[in-house]
Each structure stands twice: as C-alpha cells, then as structure tokens.
Amino acid sequence: LSGLEWPKIQISSKGLEIGPTCTVRNLLDYHPPREWAAGGLLHDCIKCFLAGFKVWNTATVLGNICTSIPAGPMTTMACALEAEYTLWATDGSIRVVPAIAFVTGNNQNILAPGELLRKVTIPIESLNRQYTIRRFTLTQAGRSSIFLVGTRDTSGEILITVSAATKHPVHLRFSGMPSSAQVASELDTRIPDDLYFDDPNGRPDHRKHMTYFFAEQI
Numbered sequence: 734l735s736g737l738e739w740p741k742i743q744i745s746s747k748g749l750e751i752g753p754t755c756t757v758r759n760l761l762d763y764h765p766p767r768e769w770a771a772g773g774l775l776h777d778c779i780k781c782f783l784a785g786f787k788v789w790n791t792a793t794v795l796g797n798i799c800t801s802i803p804a805g806p807m808t809t810m811a812c813a814l815e816a817e818y819t820l821w822a823t824d825g826s827i828r829v830v831p832a833i834a835f836v837t838g839n840n841q842n843i844l845a846p847g848e849l850l851r852k853v854t855i856p857i858e859s860l861n862r863q864y865t866i867r868r869f870t871l872t873q874a875g876r877s878s879i880f881l882v883g884t885r886d887t888s889g890e891i892l893i894t895v896s897a898a899t900k901h902p903v904h905l906r907f908s909g910m911p912s913s914a915q916v917a918s919e920l921d922t923r924i925p926d927d928l929y930f931d932d933p934n935g936r937p938d939h940r941k942h943m944t945y946f947f948a949e950q951i
Contacts, residue, residue, distance in 0.1 A: 754793065757807075760779060794807045808832070815856065868881070875934065878935035879898040891911065903928070
C-alpha cells in the first residue's frame with residue numbers, strides 16, 4: 734500500500750480523514766487546528782505506543798487498528814472520537830462502520846477476507862469535544878494495561894471509552910455529569926467480568942478495579 738498515492742491526512746466536509754498509507758510519524762507531525770479541543774488526543778494516543786521512533790516511521794495508523802490488539806492506541810483514539818471506518822471489499826462493494834464496532838476481541842475484527850480498511854473519518858464535532866485520559870502500565874514505557882478516554886461535547890454529554898482493560902473497546906454514554914453510582918452501574922451493565930483482558934501485563938481483577946477507579950476520576 735505504501736506505493737499508492739492516496740492522501741495520508743486531509744480535512745473534508747465529513748471531518749479529518751486518515752488514509753491507509755499514513756504512518757504514525759505522519760500523524761504525529763500533523764498539527765490540528767488550534768480550535769479543535771480534542772486535537773491533542775491524536776498525539777497523546779501516539780505517545781502511548783509501546784514502540785520507538787523507528788516503528789513510528791514505518792507502522793501505519795490503520796495498520797495498528799487492523800491488528801486489533803486491546804492495547805492498540807490508534808483503536809482507542811478512533812473509538813474515543815467516534816470515528817467511522819470505510820471498508821473496501823474485493824468485489825468493489827463499500828461499507829462504513831463505526832469504530833466501536835470494528836474490534837470484536839483480541840486480534841479479532843469484522844474485516845472479511847481480502848477486505849481493506851481504506852479510510853478513518855473523525856467527525857469535526859468529535860474533535861471539538863473536551864477530553865481527558867487515564868492510563869495504567871506496569872512500567873513507565875510499558876504496554877497499556879488500562880486506557881480510558883473521557884470526552885464532553887457542548888451539550889454536556891459525557892462519553893467514556895474503555896480500552897486495553899477489555900478485549901474490545903466499550904462506550905459508556907451519559908446525557909450529563911453522572912454520579913459515582915451511575916458510573917459504577919453502567920460499568921456493571923456494559924462490561925461483564927469475562928470481557929476483562931488477561932495477559933502478562935495485567936490480571937482481569939486488577940484491570941476491573943482500575944477501570945472503575947479511572948472512570949470515576951474522569
């Protein structure tokens with residue numbers, strides 16, 4: 734794909750579009766308009782990579798999404814900003830899916846055989862939201878064990894995206910500022926115990942505990 738002259742990053746009427754040849758370094762070097770309150774999240778998520786500059790220069794944003802690992806920071810970014818994915822099939826058909834529906838498990842997603850993630854589109858409305866992040870790693874430069882992003886739009890709606898702690902990202906949406914009890918209740922409902930990820934970077938019980946703690950902080 735690297736030889737194709739597709740646009741790497743461009744602004745369209747639908748929002749910020751990221752193409753399949755856009756490397757992590759390309760996105761890091763991109764300077765979003767200052768009026769985008771969530772523009773900084775693009776760079777904040779890149780800094781959560783368990784990788785150095787050599788990987789940033791060759792690895793692509795969409796490639797990280799397609800690996801569909803729970804700790805994939807580009808997946809977290811896209812889901813937190815409610816991006817849409819444009820998928821191309823070998824028969825020429827095109828479908829558009831929400832980012833939150835793309836990853837279904839550890840190294841699992843909805844791509845059909847031969848299907849290509851052609852474009853990630855982040856709505857301008859999402860880039861105008863206020864945001865904050867909470868993240869936990871076992872070591873200072875380690876892989877994310879828990880990664881939560883909270884955003885708030887101009888209407889006061891709160892969206893919390895839970896990732897890394899779970900096998901696939903999960904959205905918690907509130908019409909206004911929720912109470913601690915409401916946050917805990919929504920986590921109970923949306924994330925069953927068997928959805929928390931288990932690997933050498935963290936046990937499910939620890940990930941669950943920190944998810945509740947970070948969600949309440951947000």
